[in-house]
Amino acid sequence: GQNIDQPTEMTATEGAIVQINCTYQTSGFNGLFWYQQHAGEAPTFLSYNVLDGLEEKGRFSSFLSRSKGYSYLLLKELQMKDSASYLCAVRAFSGGYNKLIFGAGTRLAVHP
Amino acid sequence: GAGVSQSPRYKVAKRGQDVALRCDPISGHVSLFWYQQALGQGPEFLTYFQNEAQLDKSGLPSDRFFAERPEGSVSTLKIQRTQQEDSAVYLCASSQTSGSSYGELFFGEGSRLTVL
Numbered sequence: 001g002q003n004i005d006q007p008t009e010m011t012a013t014e015g016a017i018v019q020i021n022c023t024y025q026t027s028g029f030n031g032l033f034w035y036q037q038h039a040g041e042a043p044t045f046l047s048y049n050v051l052d053g054l055e056e057k058g059r060f061s062s063f064l065s066r067s068k069g070y071s072y073l074l075l076k077e078l079q080m081k082d083s084a085s086y087l088c089a090v091r092a093f094s095g096g097y098n099k100l101i102f103g104a105g106t107r108l109a110v111h112p
Numbered sequence: 113g114a115g116v117s118q119s120p121r122y123k124v125a126k127r128g129q130d131v132a133l134r135c136d137p138i139s140g141h142v143s144l145f146w147y148q149q150a151l152g153q154g155p156e157f158l159t160y161f162q163n164e165a166q167l168d169k170s171g172l173p174s175d176r177f178f179a180e181r182p183e184g185s186v187s188t189l190k191i192q193r194t195q196q197e198d199s200a201v202y203l204c205a206s207s208q209t210s211g212s213s214y215g216e217l218f219f220g221e222g223s224r225l226t227v228l
Binding site for chain 1: 219
């Protein structure tokens with residue numbers, strides 16, 4: 001089966017850096033995604049990792065270690081608008097297709 | 113269309129009523145997924161379509177839940193004899209192809225179902 005763990009809540013200060021961790025156990029691993037979801041809105045794609053290492057995209061970076069079943073999302077220069085839930089999702093290939101399995105999400109509150 | 117469109121955005125049903133939720137995916141997207149999201153939780157997989165074929169329905173909670181995509185485009189999720197535990201946001205997502213190396217999902221804004 002699949003299991004994805006991430007912290008339930010985090011708080012940070014505007015302008016600071018925050019790291020959101022995600023650990024997973026899955027068979028048929030075929031990539032890890034991070035999505036951002038503001039309250040009452042659709043999840044939106046942030047980043048994708050399939051190989052080990054760091055992927056950087058502006059203020060956001062995501063890291064993957066497949067051997068450790070571990071990923072993190074790094075948010076720099078935090079802004080108030082970054083207050084949202086961050087969803088770690090593992091793509092697993094099974095039964096001839098890819099399925100995206102989500103963690104419960106980490107609610108990030110950014111304070112002035 | 114430009115994005116995934118879902119309707120209705122909000123639905124209030126009395127316990128025991130049947131409901132139908134519609135999803136209009138991005139034009140040309142082969143793969144379509146339905147997820148259920150309870151308050152404060154991540155999306156939970158319900159079912160998957162590749163074109164008109166329903167390849168996985170293992171996440172449907174009971175036989176009261178039924179999904180279809182008859183022409184490989186618009187999909188409908190139907191819930192019969194709704195119960196209070198069915199209250200959730202139902203998210204539809206589509207992607208270009210499930211076999212691509214990237215293939216991120218594009219989500220609709222969801223249909224929020226409240227069962228009284």
